[in-house]
Amino acid sequence: MKIMNIVGARPNFMKVAPLHRAFRQQPGFQSLIVHTGQHYDARMGDVFFGQLGLPAPDYYLGIGGGTQTRQTADIMLRFDEVMAAEQPDLVLVVGDVTSTVACALVAVRLGVPVAHVEAGLRSGDRRMPEEINRILTDHLADLLFVTEQAGLDNLRREGIADDRVHFVGNVMIDSLLQYRTKSNALNTVGALGLTPGQYVLMTMHRPANVDHEAGLRNLVRIAEDTARYRPVVFPVHPRTRANLVRYGLMDRLANLPNSQLLEPQGYLEFLNLMEHAAIVITDSGGIQEETTFLQVPCLTFRDSTERPVTVELGTNQLLADLNPDTVQQHVAAILAGRSKPGVIPPLWDGQAAERIADILSQRTIRATSETVLAGAL
Numbered sequence: 001m002k003i004m005n006i007v008g009a010r011p012n013f014m015k016v017a018p019l020h021r022a023f024r025q026q027p028g029f030q031s032l033i034v035h036t037g038q039h040y041d042a043r044m045g046d047v048f049f050g051q052l053g054l055p056a057p058d059y060y061l062g063i064g065g066g067t068q069t070r071q072t073a074d075i076m077l078r079f080d081e082v083m084a085a086e087q088p089d090l091v092l093v094v095g096d097v098t099s100t101v102a103c104a105l106v107a108v109r110l111g112v113p114v115a116h117v118e119a120g121l122r123s124g125d126r127r128m129p130e131e132i133n134r135i136l137t138d139h140l141a142d143l144l145f146v147t148e149q150a151g152l153d154n155l156r157r158e159g160i161a162d163d164r165v166h167f168v169g170n171v172m173i174d175s176l177l178q179y180r181t182k183s184n185a186l187n188t189v190g191a192l193g194l195t196p197g198q199y200v201l202m203t204m205h206r207p208a209n210v211d212h213e214a215g216l217r218n219l220v221r222i223a224e225d226t227a228r229y230r231p232v233v234f235p236v237h238p239r240t241r242a243n244l245v246r247y248g249l250m251d252r253l254a255n256l257p258n259s260q261l262l263e264p265q266g267y268l269e270f271l272n273l274m275e276h277a278a279i280v281i282t283d284s285g286g287i288q289e290e291t292t293f294l295q296v297p298c299l300t301f302r303d304s305t306e307r308p309v310t311v312e313l314g315t316n317q318l319l320a321d322l323n324p325d326t327v328q329q330h331v332a333a334i335l336a337g338r339s340k341p342g343v344i345p346p347l348w349d350g351q352a353a354e355r356i357a358d359i360l361s362q363r364t365i366r367a368t369s370e371t372v373l374a375g376a377l
Helices: 010-024 046-051 068-086 098-109 129-140 149-157 171-186 213-226 238-246 250-254 267-275 285-294 324-335 352-376
Strands: 002-007 030-035 090-094 114-119 143-146 165-167 200-202 232-235 259-262 279-282 298-300 316-318
Touching (some): 002 010, 002 098, 010 030, 010 046, 010 090, 010 114, 010 171, 010 285, 010 352, 046 267, 068 098, 090 098, 098 114, 098 129, 114 129, 114 352, 143 149, 149 165, 165 352, 171 267, 171 352, 200 213, 213 232, 213 238, 213 324, 238 250, 250 259, 267 285, 279 285, 279 324, 285 298, 285 316
Parallel strands (some): 002 030, 002 090, 114 143, 143 165, 200 279, 232 259, 279 298
């Protein structure tokens, strides 16, 4: 079986790394990596290949920036050429970025089966481009690999046949467990002069939060208020940085006492910062999962989440808007020892990639047997 794994944006790398390793351990499997270049900033992408032990991609499409529509069109045109050259048996896509749905569309049009890892997640908010990508990809895919019970429920409600769906766990946690020791040995926390458990880690990048002045002013005030309690560490996403400069707020944040603004961090550096934070304040999807596994309190600036298990079982709390006063109530409560308790969700055990590889292997064996039997008859 020749499997073509698609990566395009930062979260994809942590998901494909354990899958690529697991596929290469399966007899008869050939695993290729296609990097669309959707995240074209080296700080947001290339560094992850080295840190996660991924080989250089077999194909780099070099898509770069542009609107989501242009990116989708460019990815489809260039990926179509790769498909013609390689003729894979399966295209595997992960997550919910533009590259995910674009490559799934090309594969389906060419009659090549699609597997979607992290299937079934739904926020219920179709204003989010990621929500549209998730829905379309799931209804295109032949195999759907699910991280949590809500994913199973969503897919069943949408009429997707149970035999296409497999509950396998979370490949993000596979990478976290694989690299946790290496991350701690790097000791980014110590290198920044921080004390474990005594600082607050912030990240913000979603357009709803950072593309307008009101949201950015609230973000800056949250950092200012939080810095009165604990040091604030803030790796600044390129989108957030550009908008802070645009609205004249960058200097105010950069000069904030008891805070450190950082460039986007590599996977190992950020994992170390996240694991030892007192609180993580974010609007990221994947960070909700990682903090749940690490048992670190997480405040997420969203009014919905496609990962409800992080709220139902984990340490995550949703905050519907960037209200600085509400944030400080939660920060004060957590620092006073009244954090939300959490448990690790089922099958988040570091073995998800192996389960996926085993399922694909069994399907290949079964299909081969059926072909041989049909020929004999």
